[in-house]
Amino acid sequence: MSDIADVSLAYEGVKRIEWADRSMPVLRQIRERFAAERPLDGLRVAACMHVTTETAGLIRTLQAGGASVALAASNPLSTQDDTAAALVQEYGAEVFARAGTDREGYYAHIHEVLETGPDFVLDDGCDLVNTLHTDRTDLLGTVKAGCEQTTTGVIRLHQMALEGALRFPVVAVNDTDTKHMFDNRYGTGQSTLDGIIRATNTLLAGKTVVIAGFGFCGRGLAERARGLGARVVVTEIDPVKALDAALQGFAVQPMAEAAPHGDVFITVTGNRDVVNAGHLAVMKDGAILANSGHFDVEIDVRALSELAVEVHRVRHQADEYVLADGRRLVLLAEGRLVNLAAAEGHPAAVMDMSFADQALTCAWLATAHTTLPPAVHDVPKEIDTEVARLKLASMSVSIDLLTAEQEEYLHSWRLGS
């Protein structure tokens, strides 16, 4: 059973999935290994992830390992309907996702994948795990373990564990080096600008781009916006991150000071109300607002609606809010993840590593879950290192190996100057 928009889009979906697969050599290798070794034989996986061509690569890999997979979208706007169709028609997955669904439809789809009675859950933002622990507690006894893909989801899971609410082990795939150092930084950096450019066709050179949050995503974004000729202003609440931004040559200001000067505002903090009514009240005519943090809480869209006298859809994923004094503020993708709603999400070459981490972690969990308490766990270091090694090999990059003497030196405290 599935719920998708249009099964006739499957052919287009297959073509795009195959195109993405060309840039995912590590995941392809793991898929071949899984097909031979079948580490997930007979396991049911329920996933709540962005329905993109790269996710299709992960689903196919889990299937090659012997799992059956049901997939719901992890954002109402990020679903690629052709990918959903291809997954159902050509690759035998159950998919519950339609682009542009409302909140009710979004949660109905999460309930559908849970209905399959999963052994493992793969989450991106913790809505699936949250729904299990609130509405479907009857299924908690049969879920063996889970994986979490993004920073916001890991933060929510830690909170659940702290309050003693988490009932099965979940592995923070987001926290591997091969995920957040590349996906969050290079992936979000490039794809967020891609989304803004596709939605507006704006020229970034010479513009003032205000970036809220200088974490893994924000740093990548700031570097790339500067590369396109923008004057970049960073806003932060963490003194260390702010200092890092300042020493990298970015202007650092509170949002209240940046608000009147910015041409483009991008939030990527994982926090709420980062752009609030007070900031909106002083922005320039024509300012563009975009969010790339996980949830649509970073820009206060309700305050924007209340300030507006008219709202027009001016382009795909671009709404112009006309304020009482005539100023126009342009909100992209309704304040949701702009890189997935207005563009295609991260390039496949980056998702190659994130989803290699996911696939190898699932294979490890197939046996390791029995030894793990209900808590948030790290991915074993060997998986992280193996993914980096495979990625380097796929790029024909070689590195030095430690000599026996170097190995001994690094593990000794006796040798000094």
Ligand SMILES: NC(=O)c1ccc[n+]([C@@H]2O[C@H](COP(=O)([O-])OP(=O)(O)OC[C@H]3O[C@@H](n4cnc5c(N)ncnc54)[C@H](O)[C@@H]3O)[C@@H](O)[C@H]2O)c1
């Ligand atoms: N768009 C995507 O495809 C994508 C990809 C990866 C992660 N994410 C999401 O992006 C968000 C950020 O992820 P990250 O890995 O960079 O997290 P991070 O923790 O490394 O960085 C977040 C930064 O925001 C700062 N911050 C918090 N509140 C702030 C505020 N009010 N004003 C200014 N700065 C503030 C924090 O101090 C921190 O430095 C999360 O919601 C994550 O889930 C999105």
